[in-house]
Amino acid sequence: MIGGLEPEPAAAAEVFGPHIERGRQFTEALARHGEELGLIGPLELPRLWTRHILNSALVSPLLHPGRVGDVGSGAGLPGLVLAIMRPDVSFTLIEPMERRVAWLERQAGELGLSNVEVVRARAEESKLKGALDQVTARAVSALRTLIPVTAPLLRPGGELVLMKGAGVDGEITAAEKAIRKYRVHDAEVIVLGEGVVSEVTRVFRATVG
């Protein structure tokens, strides 16, 4: 075991199914290098599986075959985890920081993920306007600022799949103006992982345009 890494929870094999080996490979790589590369804080190792890896993996059933952009992938959460789980989906990981881009490219290569491309850019400066079917993001910013950055990347009728914390209802209220301006509709909060992980995953899912 890598020092301090949470032992693999029983739910991991269930959540990852046939992709568990790659799930383990990525988790171990992140545990080994994440701190020195500034990708995860030292306090995160004891909850890497439950709070980060499984929490990201739980979003997998919300994705459709097509092109998904993950804005602000950082360590690869949720983008690389979802790419492991969904070989039928093409992932574009959008991340401006050079060191993180290098990590994402190296991991995609080492995991043998042919469904991943990495774009070094801020989402709003990328050339991806209108190009994506779904956009994911985790721990990037509050909805009020995240919607203006993510919604323009979607084709008409595309979907936002934004991972959020317990304060999501307040974020939705504060984002009312952006929700109207970017024609975000049919919004719902989906709670995933009850009974599977200690901290459930909340997703703000909505259609744009």
Ligand SMILES: C[S@@+](CC[C@H](N)C(=O)[O-])C[C@H]1O[C@@H](n2cnc3c(N)ncnc32)[C@H](O)[C@@H]1O
């Ligand atoms: C707190 S980290 C979260 C990383 C990862 N999603 C996670 O859950 O661990 C936020 C990431 O978003 C990136 N980011 C911030 N603003 C962005 C933008 N406008 N477009 C794309 N990425 C952005 C940062 O470089 C950083 O890697």
